[in-house]
Amino acid sequence: xxxxxxxxxxxxxxxxxxxxxxxxxxxxxxxxxxxxxxxxxxxxxxxxxxxxxxxxxxxxxxxxxxxxxxxxxxxxxxxxxxxxxxxxxxxxxxxxxxxxxxxxxxxxxxxxxxxxxxxxxxxxxxxxxxxxxxxxxxxxxxxxxxxxxxxxxxxxxxxxxxxxxxxxxxxxxxxxxxxxxxxxxxxxxxxxxxxxxxxxxxxxxxxxxxxxxxxxxxxxxxxxxxxxxxxxxxxxxxxxxxxxxxxxxxxxxxxxxxxxxxxxxxxxxxxxxxxxxxxxxxxxxxxxxxxxxxxxxxxxxxxxxxxxxxxxxxxxxxxxxxxxxxxxxxxxxxxxxxxxxxxxxxxxxxxxxxxxxxxxxxxxxxxxxxxxxxxxx
Amino acid sequence: xxxxxxxxxxxxxxxxxxxxxxxxxxxxxxxxxxxxxxxxxxxxxxxxxxxxxxxxxxxxxxxxxxxxxxxxxxxxxxxxxxxxxxxxxxxxxxxxxxxxxxxxxxxxxxxxxxxxxxxxxxxxxxxxxxxxxxxxxxxxxxxxxxxxxxxxxxxxxxxxxxxxxxxxxxxxxxxxxxxxxxxxxxxxxxxxxxxxxxxxxxxxxxxxxxxxxxxxxxxxxxxxxxxxxxxxxxxxxxxxxxxxxxxxxxxxxxxxxxxxxxxxxxxxxxxxxxxxxxxxxxxxxxxxxxxxxxxxxxxxxxxxxxxxxxxxxxxxxxxxxxxxxxxxxxxxxxxxxxxxxxxxxxxxxxxxxxxxxxxxxxxxxxxxxxxxxxxxx
Numbered sequence: 001x002x003x004x005x006x007x008x009x010x011x012x013x014x015x016x017x018x019x020x021x022x023x024x025x026x027x028x029x030x031x032x033x034x035x036x037x038x039x040x041x042x043x044x045x046x047x048x049x050x051x052x053x054x055x056x057x058x059x060x061x062x063x064x065x066x067x068x069x070x071x072x073x074x075x076x077x078x079x080x081x082x083x084x085x086x087x088x089x090x091x092x093x094x095x096x097x098x099x100x101x102x103x104x105x106x107x108x109x110x111x112x113x114x115x116x117x118x119x120x121x122x123x124x125x126x127x128x129x130x131x132x133x134x135x136x137x138x139x140x141x142x143x144x145x146x147x148x149x150x151x152x153x154x155x156x157x158x159x160x161x162x163x164x165x166x167x168x169x170x171x172x173x174x175x176x177x178x179x180x181x182x183x184x185x186x187x188x189x190x191x192x193x194x195x196x197x198x199x200x201x202x203x204x205x206x207x208x209x210x211x212x213x214x215x216x217x218x219x220x221x222x223x224x225x226x227x228x229x230x231x232x233x234x235x236x237x238x239x240x241x242x243x244x245x246x247x248x249x250x251x252x253x254x255x256x257x258x259x260x261x262x263x264x265x266x267x268x269x270x271x272x273x274x275x276x277x278x279x280x281x282x283x284x285x286x287x288x289x290x291x292x293x294x295x296x297x298x299x300x301x302x303x304x305x306x307x308x309x310x311x312x313x314x315x316x317x318x319x320x321x322x323x324x325x326x327x328x329x330x331x332x333x334x335x336x337x338x339x340x341x342x343x344x345x346x347x348x349x350x351x352x353x354x355x356x357x358x359x360x361x362x363x364x365x366x367x368x369x370x371x372x373x374x375x376x377x
Numbered sequence: 378x379x380x381x382x383x384x385x386x387x388x389x390x391x392x393x394x395x396x397x398x399x400x401x402x403x404x405x406x407x408x409x410x411x412x413x414x415x416x417x418x419x420x421x422x423x424x425x426x427x428x429x430x431x432x433x434x435x436x437x438x439x440x441x442x443x444x445x446x447x448x449x450x451x452x453x454x455x456x457x458x459x460x461x462x463x464x465x466x467x468x469x470x471x472x473x474x475x476x477x478x479x480x481x482x483x484x485x486x487x488x489x490x491x492x493x494x495x496x497x498x499x500x501x502x503x504x505x506x507x508x509x510x511x512x513x514x515x516x517x518x519x520x521x522x523x524x525x526x527x528x529x530x531x532x533x534x535x536x537x538x539x540x541x542x543x544x545x546x547x548x549x550x551x552x553x554x555x556x557x558x559x560x561x562x563x564x565x566x567x568x569x570x571x572x573x574x575x576x577x578x579x580x581x582x583x584x585x586x587x588x589x590x591x592x593x594x595x596x597x598x599x600x601x602x603x604x605x606x607x608x609x610x611x612x613x614x615x616x617x618x619x620x621x622x623x624x625x626x627x628x629x630x631x632x633x634x635x636x637x638x639x640x641x642x643x644x645x646x647x648x649x650x651x652x653x654x655x656x657x658x659x660x661x662x663x664x665x666x667x668x669x670x671x672x673x674x675x676x677x678x679x680x681x682x683x684x685x686x687x688x689x690x691x692x693x694x695x696x697x698x699x700x701x702x703x704x705x706x707x708x709x710x711x712x713x714x715x716x717x718x719x720x721x722x723x724x725x726x727x728x729x730x731x732x733x734x735x736x737x738x739x740x741x742x743x744x745x746x747x748x749x750x751x752x753x754x
Binding site for chain 1: 414415416418419420421443444447448451452458459460672673675689690691693694696697698700701703704705707708709
């Protein structure tokens with residue numbers, strides 16, 4: 001994997017870059033749609049490409065439990081299994097073990113847990129996590145980390161940070177044994193809401209050396225202000241020659257603030273999950289399509305949006321599908337929301353390239369705040 | 378509407394025809410996918426056109442309750458509301474009133490019922506049913522009928538048949554008041570499993586005169602043999618110059634038998650509903666994709682199938698999506714199943730045009746029976 005910084009904003013830490021992987025290039029800042037189980041919920045890879053998605057996520061924890069590596073290896077990895085020919089990043093499953101699995105138990109060796117599907121017992125170790133991701137053949141693998149809840153005591157946070165650092169070193173070694181140049185490995189910075197623990201985590205990971213670095217354990221219930229403070233202190237410490245990825249974040253406002261602080265990559269279930277509940281993201285804020293005011297609305301979800309859904313369908317029809325629980329609703333609304341996030345990252349990149357990022361950020365807030373007064377419910 | 382018989386089989390009653398409507402031509406025999414609420418569940422109109430669907434169904438009962446005519450009239454009808462530019466047939470809702478609504482009560486005037494959605498009281502009359510379908514602007518409207526359960530006494534069946542005949546005459550009058558040449562009206566033959574009552578129903582309807590004739594009240598729980606016997610006795614009595622439509626039928630075997638008896642049009646939820654449960658139709662019989670034998674199966678659902686799903690995806694992946702309840706599963710399996718039914722009708726038509734319908738029918742049974750021994754579970 002190769003990363004090039006193409007342009008640095010002169011008024012903020014925002015930057016535009018290019019990641020080159022075995023399955024193609026990724027222009028940053030980039031928003032990565034989440035395809036946990038080998039499918040970005042309700043949409044096809046063809047639709048994702050049409051939307052302009054450059055890279056999607058898969059999840060090691062989920063895909064290892066179902067359908068399992070022996071199935072995916074029949075297809076030589078996730079790309080052909082799910083028919084997505086472009087880059088894939090796989091999360092290590094650390095986050096899911098702690099949020100989904102029953103009775104997860106940590107030891108130096110790894111995490112033992114019971115499957116949320118059938119209660120079967122499993123052990124994820126740093127080595128195993130690399131092996132599974134090698135089998136999935138993702139372009140970007142993530143190290144196993146221990147993500148802790150918020151709030152957490154300093155002692156607990158420090159213990160999680162420490163074990164994440166040791167596991168990261170073991171992931172790097174395991175990666176060295178399978179590395180053929182086609183898969184990159186990213187480290188994950190933990191350290192909760194303690195800036196000094198984050199700093200030590202960055203130092204440890206940079207010492208080991210990774211292709212990219214992620215901030216994990218953010219957007220876990222803390223206020224946006226605190227999230228941004230932690231990101232702001234940690235992001236500049238990360239090697240500037242590698243991509244910086246904020247995991248599981250966030251709202252359009254989170255994204256614009258984090259790009260301004262130097263972040264390059266994002267993933268979040270917000271556009272997909274909220275689409276299925278009828279929350280629509282637009283340049284002029286969000287709208288709740290269930291609202292009765294859209295019952296006879298012949299306009300598209302967002303005027304001037306270039307997505308498939310806005311090119312064809314009216315709010316009244318989409319609302320009817322949603323209220324009637326028609327499956328087509330989920331797809332059409334997901335297409336629009338993913339398009340919004342992917343396009344939002346693309347527009348941030350354009351602004352950085354023309355060194356107008358501050359103006360972009362101001363314009364975004366002005367437009368987004370119009371929601372309440374105008375089209376949105 | 379114009380109907381032309383293009384070819385008559387010399388060895389059976391099978392025929393190939395052409396229906397011309399305000400929204401385009403329909404080649405018969407034809408299978409019509411069901412889009413009850415203004416959406417063929419999980420697929421877009423673009424996908425339906427790609428599959429080769431020529432006409433789809435909408436439902437008067439459902440669409441009148443939700444979203445209601447005042448919404449759809451904003452779009453000048455169902456075509457633009459749902460973005461389907463080709464022909465639409467709307468069922469009158471008679472069947473739904475009796476199967477879905479609470480406390481439906483019949484009088485000479487019409488059917489009074491409570492909505493299955495919110496319990497609100499409604500009255501459907503022959504005149505109202507025509508008005509609603511005029512608002513939906515379907516290319517083919519259906520008369521209000523009383524569909525009775527099976528088995529039913531002769532007296533009950535006769536009463537239902539009689540009121541259906543009287544309602545049909547009122548529908549024709551109401552249609553005359555709104556007719557501008559863009560919407561056809563079909564009559565529905567009732568009479569349960571009593572051949573002589575069916576015969577009288579045909580005579581009544583032919584006396585009134587419709588653009589096409591449907592057999593209703595079939596496939597309501599009776600054995601296939603009885604269904605075919607009733608169809609065989611009624612179909613030849615219908616005017617040969619009009620399309621003959623069998624409502625809510627059926628399996629591939631039902632279709633091939635009914636085409637052989639002179640039927641031109643079919644609709645059924647079988648391909649769509651069963652897709653969502655993992656039952657896949659193929660030339661070599663059905664397969665249950667949930668079966669563990671498909672877990673590592675790298676083949677498409679059906680070898681040599683030209684549908685989008687078979688062109689891209691393996692059984693192992695589709696099974697994984699289905700087992701994981703991923704929304705994409707329902708769409709991809711629906712596309713295949715609708716393609717199978719639409720293509721099956723198209724192949725029957727080709728066979729009629731080359732006067733090889735009997736050979737087609739024999740070949741179909743030979744292939745379809747191979748299922749159990751070979752690929753199917």
